[in-house]
Amino acid sequence: MAQYARTKGSIALITLTNPPVNALSSAVRKGITETVSRALNDTQVKAVVLCGENGQFCGGADIKEFAKPMSGPALVPMIHAIEAGEKPVVAAIEGIALGGGLELALGCHYRVAHAKARMGLPEVTLGLLPAAGGTQRLPRLTGIPTALELITTGRHITAQEALKLGIVDKVTDGNVVDAAMEMALSVIGRPLSPRRLSTLSTPPLANLDGVFEAAMAQVKRRSRGAMAPVACVKAVRAAAELPYSQGMKRELELMGTLMSSGQAKALQYCFFAQRAVGKWSLPNGAQWNNSRPRDIRTAGVIGLGTMGRGIVVSLVKAGISVVAVEMEEKQLDLGRKEVTGILERDAKRRGVTAPLHLISFALSLQSLRGVDLVIEAVFEDMELKKRVFADLSRVCNQNTMLCTNTSGLDVDQIASVTDRPPLVVGMHFFAPAHVMKLLEVVCGPRSSAEAVATAMSLGKRMGKVSVAVGNCPGFVGNRMLKSYMDESVFLLEEGASPEQVDQALEEFGFALGIFKVGDLSGLDVGWRVRKSSGLIGPDVNPTFPSRVRQGRRYCPLPDLLCEQGRWGQKTGRGWYLYDSAGGRVARPDPEIQRFLQDYRLRYGIPSRRISEQEVVERCVFALANEGFQVLEDGMAAGPEDIDMVYVFGYGWPRHRGGPMFHAAQVGLPRVLQRLEFYYRENPDIPHLQPSALLRRLVGAGSPPIQQWKQYIRSTHSQL
Numbered sequence: 001m002a003q004y005a006r007t008k009g010s011i012a013l014i015t016l017t018n019p020p021v022n023a024l025s026s027a028v029r030k031g032i033t034e035t036v037s038r039a040l041n042d043t044q045v046k047a048v049v050l051c052g053e054n055g056q057f058c059g060g061a062d063i064k065e066f067a068k069p070m071s072g073p074a075l076v077p078m079i080h081a082i083e084a085g086e087k088p089v090v091a092a093i094e095g096i097a098l099g100g101g102l103e104l105a106l107g108c109h110y111r112v113a114h115a116k117a118r119m120g121l122p123e124v125t126l127g128l129l130p131a132a133g134g135t136q137r138l139p140r141l142t143g144i145p146t147a148l149e150l151i152t153t154g155r156h157i158t159a160q161e162a163l164k165l166g167i168v169d170k171v172t173d174g175n176v177v178d179a180a181m182e183m184a185l186s187v188i189g190r191p192l193s194p195r196r197l198s199t200l201s202t203p204p205l206a207n208l209d210g211v212f213e214a215a216m217a218q219v220k221r222r223s224r225g226a227m228a229p230v231a232c233v234k235a236v237r238a239a240a241e242l243p244y245s246q247g248m249k250r251e252l253e254l255m256g257t258l259m260s261s262g263q264a265k266a267l268q269y270c271f272f273a274q275r276a277v278g279k280w281s282l283p284n285g286a287q288w289n290n291s292r293p294r295d296i297r298t299a300g301v302i303g304l305g306t307m308g309r310g311i312v313v314s315l316v317k318a319g320i321s322v323v324a325v326e327m328e329e330k331q332l333d334l335g336r337k338e339v340t341g342i343l344e345r346d347a348k349r350r351g352v353t354a355p356l357h358l359i360s361f362a363l364s365l366q367s368l369r370g371v372d373l374v375i376e377a378v379f380e381d382m383e384l385k386k387r388v389f390a391d392l393s394r395v396c397n398q399n400t401m402l403c404t405n406t407s408g409l410d411v412d413q414i415a416s417v418t419d420r421p422p423l424v425v426g427m428h429f430f431a432p433a434h435v436m437k438l439l440e441v442v443c444g445p446r447s448s449a450e451a452v453a454t455a456m457s458l459g460k461r462m463g464k465v466s467v468a469v470g471n472c473p474g475f476v477g478n479r480m481l482k483s484y485m486d487e488s489v490f491l492l493e494e495g496a497s498p499e500q501v502d503q504a505l506e507e508f509g510f511a512l513g514i515f516k517v518g519d520l521s522g523l524d525v526g527w528r529v530r531k532s533s534g535l536i537g538p539d540v541n542p543t544f545p546s547r548v549r550q551g552r553r554y555c556p557l558p559d560l561l562c563e564q565g566r567w568g569q570k571t572g573r574g575w576y577l578y579d580s581a582g583g584r585v586a587r588p589d590p591e592i593q594r595f596l597q598d599y600r601l602r603y604g605i606p607s608r609r610i611s612e613q614e615v616v617e618r619c620v621f622a623l624a625n626e627g628f629q630v631l632e633d634g635m636a637a638g639p640e641d642i643d644m645v646y647v648f649g650y651g652w653p654r655h656r657g658g659p660m661f662h663a664a665q666v667g668l669p670r671v672l673q674r675l676e677f678y679y680r681e682n683p684d685i686p687h688l689q690p691s692a693l694l695r696r697l698v699g700a701g702s703p704p705i706q707q708w709k710q711y712i713r714s715t716h717s718q719l
């Protein structure tokens with residue numbers, strides 16, 4: 001787990017060997033401890049170089065071990081032994097030095113990095129802090145503001161930035177181990193004390209209190225209830241105010257609290273879930289590691305509305321040539337202006353040239369004849385989409401893959417009008433598509449393994465987290481969202497205000513409450529969907545619209561709002577009031593209070609006080625309950641897939657792990673009991689009726705989330 005070799009006569013070369021990222025497992029720590037001791041005791045050895053096998057220095061502590069009892073040598077004394085040793089140790093950083101990997105390098109006396117290496121202390125993203133001395137050594141090296149920024153964000157930096165910040169001593173384009181050896185030979189005999197970061201003082205800083213108060217305010221604003229960023233600020237403050245040994249005690253104490261927290265467990269679950277969702281499989285045995293994606297070099301995008309523009313930008317940024325098509329000249333010009341603007345601003349921020357040469361704009365589908373893949377992003381209307389796909393079928397090469405960005409329509413129906421159903425899949429992006437990380441890849445019953453593999457891999461190329469989902473109305477994300485949104489408006493009927501519901505959900509950790517989200521995306525969007533799905537139509541009494549539709553409770557409040565022209569931010573009024581059309585700052589609107597009171601009076605609904613607990617439970621447990629149903633129906637491969645859809649597509653607070661993980665963490669019996677209670681109170685709301693899978697899991701003693709798949713009775717995966 002750590003190899004030892006003596007080279008150039010006097011240099012000991014220690015190589016970490018734990019593929020794929022040389023994580024610091026207990027075996028690796030044992031290997032490093034033993035080989036460092038051997039080098040320090042070998043009189044022939046004058047200096048040591050520490051490197052990692054296979055072009056990766058070290059990916060940090062082994063995250064899998066966090067869930068197990070600690071065994072083997074601890075990281076802190078191991079790093080201390082390196083730093084305190086009387087022989088210079090040089091870290092040769094290639095690939096990555098992350099978390100404990102960078103902390104290990106900071107314990108070395110010198111650091112040489114390859115020009116393509118990346119470094120960082122991402123522990124905060126796992127609900128932890130850099131507790132192998134990182135919060136104490138880094139501020140002593142870079143100064144407090146830089147250390148605060150790197151530790152509280154977990155941002156990865158390039159070798160060039162690390163050199164500028166003084167984190168590494170040299171950057172090379174060549175062989176990093178050779179460069180580190182050269183450095184090791186050149187420093188033999190030089191005093192080591194100035195190189196021992198733990199013995200240095202943090203660089204003085206005027207207005208220390210102000211800096212830490214500002215940092216604390218910033219992390220609290222950004223982190224929506226996450227504990228780790230707050231603990232990181234406290235640990236760095238200890239570096240500024242306490243001697244090293246006391247700072248280390250504080251670091252350990254803070255880490256102890258984080259390590260046992262539910263938030264750390266949730267964030268670590270997300271780390272593995274994010275990787276697990278890439279490992280898709282279909283019922284016919286095709287899966288991620290036996291299906292070859294096509295190489296996509298050219299793509300077409302039809303429709304340059306908000307979604308289409310974002311998709312064009314994402315494709316172009318992934319290096320793919322795009323033909324963007326609109327039917328009307330005015331829309332095309334508008335789209336061209338927007339896409340160009342986004343790419344130019346992005347390029348300016350990154351100091352590169354905008355890849356505008358990769359895009360061409362056209363007014364006819366004929367221009368898509370030769371592309372490898374087309375993504376349709378026209379209006380959400382089945383008849384329109386069918387027309388487009390029938391045309392594409394005629395126009396495009398026989399081999400061109402045809403994808404739809406529908407947010408919930410039947411992909412198989414769309415495929416059925418083409419001459420190539422196996423080459424049709426859904427690629428459901430989330431707005432704005434060049435920003436949001438989620439991509440739902442909708443596997444129609446006739447989509448081929450090659451088409452699924454291609455869409456999944458294209459998503460990855462675009463920097464998305466691609467999740468394979470089944471073809472049901474709303475797929476996974478929007479299907480579940482319906483219960484969540486329905487609950488939120490039912491709560492308004494029963495006495496809550498939009499701001500009260502939003503505040504409870506934001507306290508829970510959502511980036512934005514559901515009513516603010518509605519105003520942001522436009523309330524008319526859902527209105528149109530309800531009209532096309534027959535929920536609103538000529539038989540609805542316009543003055544006294546029914547509260548029961550299609551056999552279940554229905555809340556007409558959003559429709560009534562839309563009829564008043566309150567479509568959200570775009571009209572300056574929605575659930576909230578804005579300064580003007582397009583305004584962003586939401587203010588509670590007294591008119592909405594009156595509107596809600598009148599509505600309750602008219603329908604004879606008694607208004608009651610609704611607690612924050614009820615808001616969160618009804619919205620969030622209803623969401624998870626639908627998630628159990630999604631699993632039971634075979635529309636998602638596992639709870640991880642659902643959780644990643646919510647974390648990356650719907651602003652779900654990552655430190656709560658996703659709705660399914662949250663249900664597990666609250667305790668399935670408790671979730672079941674609360675759903676039973678709310679369903680008893682509201683028998684006209686079917687989505688509050690506990691799902692059969694939830695009952696079965698509780699009956700089985702609430703097994704860990706990783707075992708849930710075994711309890712899905714109908715193992716008829718629709719993927």
Ligand SMILES: CCCCCCC/C=C/C(=O)SCCNC(=O)CCNC(=O)[C@H](O)C(C)(C)COP(=O)(O)OP(=O)(O)OC[C@H]1O[C@@H](n2cnc3c(N)ncnc32)[C@H](O)[C@@H]1OP(=O)(O)O
Pocket residue numbers: 020021023059060061062063064075096098099100101122123126128129130131132252255272275276
């Ligand atoms: C009092 C207690 C004191 C304890 C002090 C502890 C202080 C230190 C804490 C830490 O170091 S926490 C860990 C910090 N490191 C990270 O957060 C890095 C996490 N990894 C990544 O960001 C990426 O994996 C990567 C290294 C940038 C590589 O990305 P890439 O896209 O190339 O590959 P992946 O698919 O992500 O990973 C490949 C494979 O490796 C597994 N893996 C990666 N890092 C770790 C790790 N640190 N521990 C365990 N396993 C890791 C990853 O899960 C993948 O596995 P498979 O899916 O292939 O099985």
